[in-house]
Amino acid sequence: MRSLIVNKVRVGKLKSTRLLIVNLLFCSACSTVHQAQRAEAPVVERSKTAISKDAAAKPARTAPPSFRREPAPAASKDTAAKPAGTVPPSFRREPAPAITKGVAVKPPGTAAREERQRIVKSPSEISGNPAVIALLNEADFETRQGSDEDAVNAIERAIRLEPKNPYLWYRLAVLRFKNHQWQQAVALAEKSHSLSGRRPELQKANAELIRRARQATSNR
Amino acid sequence: MGAKRRSRFRVHIPWYVHITVILVCITLGHIAWLDFRIQSEFKGKRWPLPARVYASPVEIYIGQALTPGKIEKLLLDLGYKKVSVVNRPGTYQRAPSQVRFMQREFHFWDGRQDGQLIQVRFHNQKISQILDLNLQRTMPLARLEPTLIGRIYPDNFQDRVLVAQADIPSSLIGALLAVEDRNYFHHAGIDFRGILRALYSNISSGRVTQGGSTITQQLVKNFFLSRERTLTRKANEMIMALLMERRYGKEEILTAYINEVYLGQQGKRSIHGFGTAAEFYFAKPLNELRLDQIALLVGMVKGASFYNPRRHPARAKQRRDLALDLMFQVGYLDEATRVKAQSLPLDLSAKPRWSFSKYPAFLQFVKNQLLREYDIEDLRTKGLRIFTTLETDRQDVAELTTLDQLKKLERAKSLKPGTLQAASIFVQSSTGAVLSLTGGRNADDVGFNRAMHARRSIGSLVKPFIYYSALTNPQQYSLVSKVNDADISIRLADGAYWQPKNYDRKNHGRVSLMEALAKSYNKATVNLGREVGLKKVIDSIEKTGGISNLEPFPSLLLGAFELTPLQVSQMYQTLANGGFFVPVNSIREVLDEKGRALKRYSLDVRQALQTEAVFLTNFMLVQTINHGTGRSLYNIIPDKLPLAGKTGTTNDLRDSWFVGFGDDVMGVVWLGRDDNQSTLYTGASGAMKIWGNIVKRQNMKRIELSPPPGTGLLDNVNLPFGQSCITFSSIPYLLGSRPESIDTCVH
Structure with a gap:
């Protein structure tokens, strides 16, 4: 079994060096995520205190809201710069892309705009969970090896760990699309879309995938 | 005259020659026939191998909330042994904040996942590091091998774990040869010296201590011949042993013997082969057994029930020591090893609690799913390995809690013990994977599986789908729209009038949709359902999957139709999964005997309900727990953990239902009686208590x-809710249909 994922190894000497390199890359990816999380931590704190103040001001006994609402600073600035008509006001306060944590450390503006054009994200941008990152790396590896089935396995394992991560569902949709399973590609992209909150780049990618899959179905 | 002529050519052959020729022919024919049998049956010998069913493997990863104690329990369940130095697969060692084990x-x-030496460190009740000690590098995640939870046996109930020739420990061969057949590698199938030695030893000791049968003879006997002790059988046995030796190699015969031999019984299940016996008596794979343990098993070949180490430990130990003596005699062991091995205790594992399944109700569900795709004969004999979605820790909690809570509920209302029954299903919402399933109060009971087969009225569990149907029309309905909770009278087809009542026998006037659902008002719901239309409601329910042909009776709006808990779980899975249907399922993968995947069970989703309207519905279900009929859940679950849920109660308190979900786990609990009499409990006072106590011990998120895209939030709305005025920090709505006027209140 060719695999990067660390718990099933049958490594020869050659493979172990390769794994070492991958591992080093992986560690650097991890540290980026950690930095990203650290950088963002105060923001999250602030939003939390804002909520609790909010609650303290009111006498009612409402439970803490169960929305994901941490604002992502870089992205919200970006959208604020857009013409007001395209983005309804409520949108701005919508859930923080917990997942774009990696993006948040980048300086807002140009980098963020570039980001939006790039649909394919690196594993460490998709998730902050090392296990999910490892599985995504494995999926990438398997895809490069041409074994999509194993890539699907890895993504499904990742989804079991982080089922509300829209990027994982998108990745699965792409793999199905590659495999000419148009209907499933559409359904999975829709699922990704439903979880996409305010991630226009992902929404665009999903819409594109759905369009192409539908086209393929009608061509058939 | 004719006779005379013939007699001219006649050569006189004595009668005994005739007889001899005939006999030789018969014998040769017989041998040829035996040879044919050996070749046809042994060559293609396929033991019927039971299917083995596994639970979901536990994944451990950095950042996971897990304690050293929990991992230790997982390892112990898998038969790992605690040691001071981890040096073999299946061993572990534990320090206060770290666990080290070899997989x-x-x-x-x-x-294939190889045996790795893994060290897990913990910090603040979480996994902080996973280290592969051989390669000296960190791993983001590791997967433990899954627990075996069931077997599907062949008709003869033989259980067998095949051991390949390469995997046979040399000590097993040494012990077998010493005890059963010393000249095995030198004789031709029959060992005349062995027979003489046995004879001598039996005569000199005055009793039968040794048999003269070779391993080949024993195998032939087990394979082809009856158990009767006759000379004919003995003769056939000898001939076939010789033939077998001519046809097949020593190793091949020995391997077959090791897999064939009978070594014990558990109810109907018979234990065949050393691989199975190692698992049965020591809960370990064969290659992890110690020398003395192997000697014990070899000693048992002579009489598995007579030397049963669990029933006759002293006798078995004596036999083991004798086996070790014999191994010493033939020079396989040195004196020190023998003495040490003989000083060790038997170290048996606890007798397995189950022979068919550890979790019979769940296994029944698995089998049900399998039978749609596989032939029963294949399931029983092909040695399939079936990987399921069951999470054993959740299942254990569900089983124990159900029984415990039922006893408490019975005591509280002075019901006779055993009156109440319950069933539960917990599912991962996003994948539909069944995490636990109970079919009754006693988990070991293999009888009526209520989760799958008890069809009961669902009562108020239907309501969210009525509100969902309304919310799919955002121009007309939002969460704060009003609906009239007032008397209603519907003329039925038979001319009678149907006049539903509220549970508290009161009318609540014009109430918001949110309040009406959270407080489960019947009249408001029926009014809303009539506004929306029965057809639309039925359509929504049927879209969730698993249900069809609902009759359009108005009473449907109060859940006057019967579903099994399993069907209810499918209904709510679609809701909990944001409107996406995934079949509730229990199988991840089926592998054949050689480890090839037979069928992939991929994660297939289908959009069944509208995401936005589902989101609004789920928001209301959160309010049901916060402010509605599910409030008392927080007497059980601490910290007001935000959860969504719905209670259900049917007429005369016959059925008490609760469905609830957190971030990615959804659970259904039904409480009722087999005689369909009153349970004396409502959904909130009965089923919800069981649900809450299960969830409390499961770390629900x-x-x-x-x-979803296309929704907005109203901030800080004061809304009348029953007798009080509640501030909602946010109420969602669909973009483009922001509620214009809201009936607010002042504190």
Whole structure:
């Protein structure tokens, strides 16, 4: 079994060096995520205190809201710069892309705009969970090896760990699309879309995938 | 005259020659026939191998909330042994904040996982590091081998774990040869010296201590011949042993013997082969057994029930020591090893609690799913390995809690013990994977599986789908729209009038949709359902999957139709999964005997309900727990953990239902009686208590409602709610249909 994922190894000497390199890359990816999380931590704190103040001001006994609402600073600035008509006001306060944590450390503006054009994200941008990152790396590896089935396995394992991560569902949709399973590609992209909150780049990618899959179905 | 002529050519052959020729012919024919049998049956010998069913493997990863104690329990369940130095697969050592273990090799559906030496460190009740000690590098995640939870046996109930020739420990061969057949590698199938030696030893000791049968003879006997002790059988046995030796190699015969031999019984299940016996008596794979343990098993070949180490430990130990003596005699052991091995205790594992399944109700569900795709004969004999979705720790909690809570509920209302029954299903919302399933109060009971087969009225569990149907029309309905909770009278087809009542026998006037659902008002719901239309409501329910042909009776609006808990779980899975249907399922992968995947069970989803309207509905279900009929859940679950849920109660309190979900786990609990009499409990006072106590011990995550694209939030709305005025920090709505006027209140 060719695999990067660390718990099933049958490594020869050659493979172990390769794994070492991958591992080093992986560690650097991890540290980026950690930095990203650290950088963002105060923001999250602030939003939390804002909520609790909010609650303290009111006498009612409402439970803490169960929305994901941490604002992502870089992205919200970006959208604020857009013409007001395209983005309804409520949108701005919508859930923080917990997942774009990696993006948040980048300086807002140009980098963020570039980001939006790039649909394919690196594993460490998709998730902050090392296990999910490892599985995504494995999926990438398997895809490069041409074994999509194993890539699907890895993504499904990742989804079991982080089922509300829209990027994982998108990745699965792409793999199905590659495999000419148009209907499933559409359904999975829709699922990704439903979880996409305010991630226009992902929404665009999903819409594109759905369009192409539908086209393929009608061509058939 | 004719006779005379013939007699001219006649050569006189004595009668005994005739007889001899005939006899030789018969004998040769017989031998040829035996040879044919050996070749046809042994060559293609396929033991019927039971299917083995596994639970979901536990994944451990950095950042996971897990304690050293929990991992230790997982390892112990898998038969790992605590040692001071981890040096063999299946062993572990534990320090206060770290656990080190060596994994066993295991064939997963996505490849082989080798035995790695792993060290897990903990910090603040979480895993902080996973280290592969051989390669000296950190791992983000590791997968433990899954627990075996059931077997599907062949008709003869023989259980057998095949051991390949390469995997046979040399000590087993040494012990077998010493005890059963010393000249095995030198004789031709029959060992005349062995017979003489046995004879001598039996005569000199005055009793039968040794048999003269070779391993080949024993195998032939087990394979082809009856158990009767006759000379003919003995003769056939000898001939066939000789033939077999001519046809097949020593190793091949020995391997077959090791897999064939009978070594014990558990109810109907018979234990065949050393691989199975190692698992049965020591809960370990054969290659992890110690020398003395192997000697014990070899000693048992002579009489598995007579030397049963669990029933006759002293006798078995004596036999083991004799086996070790014999091994010493033939020079396989040195004196020190023998003495040490003989000083060791038997070290048996606890007798397995189950022979068919550890979790019969769940296994029944698995089998049900399998039978749709596989032939029963294949399931029983092909040695399939079936990987399921069951999470054993959740299942254990569900079983124990159900029984415990039922006893408490019975005591509280002075019901006779055993009156109440319950069933539960917990599912991962996003994948539909069944995490636990109970079919009754006693988990070991293999009888009526209520989760799958008890069809009961669902009562108020239907209501969210009525509100959902309304919310799919955002121009007309929002969460704060009003609906009239007032008297209603519907003329039925038979001319009678149907006049539903509220549970508290009161009318509540004009109430918001949110309040009406959270407080489960019947009249408001029926009014809303009539406004929306029965057809639309039925359509929504049927779209969730698993239900069809609902009759359009108005009473449907109060759940006057029967579903099994399993069907209810499918209904709510679609809701909990944001409107996406995934079949509730229990199988991840099926591998054949050689480890090839037979069928992939991929994660297939289908959009069944509208994401936005589902989101609004789920928001209301959170309010049901916060302010509605599910409030008392927080007497059980601490910290007001945000959860969504719905209670259900049917007429005369016959059925008490609760469905609830957190971030990614959804659970259904039904409480009722087999005689369909009153349970004396409502959904909230009965089923919800069981649900809450299960969830409390399962680490359920708070529900995170991510507003889908196309929704907005109203901030800080004071809304009348029953007798009080409640401030909602946010109420969602669909973009483009922001509620214009809201009936607010002042504190």
